[in-house]
Amino acid sequence: MRIPAVLTVLLCLVATGCEDSQPEASASVTSGAGSTSTLSFLVQPRMHPVDATLEVADGFEAEDTWYVVSADHGAFLGLWTADQVDRDACLVPDDDLVTPGPSVQDLADALVSQKATRSTQPEAVVLAGYDGLYLELTGPPDLGVCDERPGLADERGIYVDDQVDQLWILDVDGQRLIVDSSYGPDTAADLRDALGAMVESLEIS
Template sequence: MRGRPGVASALLCALLVTGCSVQGSPSQAENGSAQPSPEPVVLEAGERGLDPGTYRMQPSDVLGGAPYPDLLVTVPDGWTSVDGWVLERGLVAILLWNVHEVYGHPCRWAGTELPSGETVDDLVTTLVAVPLRNPSTPEPVEVDGRTGLYFEWSVPTDIPHDGEGFPDCDAKPGEPHDFVSWTGVGLPSVRYHQAPGQVDRIWVLDADGERLVIDAFSMPEATDAEIAEIHEIVDSIRFVEE
């Protein structure tokens, strides 16, 4: 994901589902039968502000066609969906990835691509060996019964940044100088970082036989409340059982 995320200017209106009854006859509610719940809205291509509530994400549609299960995620007020793989709120964001290769150096990255292996352990072992990232010790984690590993790492706070990129880092012709982590399969192509001091919280999960990465970042100016919402949203994830 390139550039600092922004908050959408308008929020999606909620679809209100109401029951009705014939005058003089008992309603369904009076009979004790519950009204059917509306299906969660699917987050698709484009940017849309989200009302608080539960939404459906379909990783297989954006992460290279891997057979990931769909997932349900519940967000509080103020969040935006981008193209079905990003949830963001200004200074914090949650991204889904199917990681392909890992850059062996995040700044002098040209030609350093490394295979990410096949398993959760393969990928995490490769990531925590990358220099300049100050990773925490990976710990076992579980999200809705899917197990994996969790760790945090960051962009150095003292690395030069000119407002558009990292001038001491590598760049492709005509593009900004980037600080990077990995390449992805599907729509999200390269994990670019946005500024010094950015912190990533990374869940690497075995999602029904497919390795799924949840990368939740916060900018240095993010508040404790915004960071807490990251964890609340990830904790809310429920994988859809077909």
């Protein structure tokens, strides 16, 4: 079941080549169950903000300005971007990072080539009126053999064995925006359905 709560997310996209910095709190977000909070999210100095709205499904809450998560933390829907991709998702050293080119295709290719994850072939897609590529990444089957805090790209981590990340990599006015619907192998079917419904409800402005 879905409720008419609307999540307003302010996502700051990182321009290619920007220096890393820590987020600062201050954007506007509406969480589940109809409650509304006001927050602000500023990531890096050279950014173009992108607004997005979506209908938050029952059982999900906004825990930050850029994502919602189920109560059991088994299902996640986030908006993010990536300048760097882990060459091997099981390794965390800085020298393991690869910097793809600026296009949607460049990022998709880097993710497909990533070691320790399995990927579908990217498919052309239109989401919320923007062109892009869709692919699914499945994480390592045993995180116990990985370094601590394994990840896909930039700050996007891998938290359970065989984690699935359904990625829509979009060209939003020349910037890459990733819509990430993620779940684990034990995530209930109704939560996975809710993720799909929220993605379909997404509007980007």
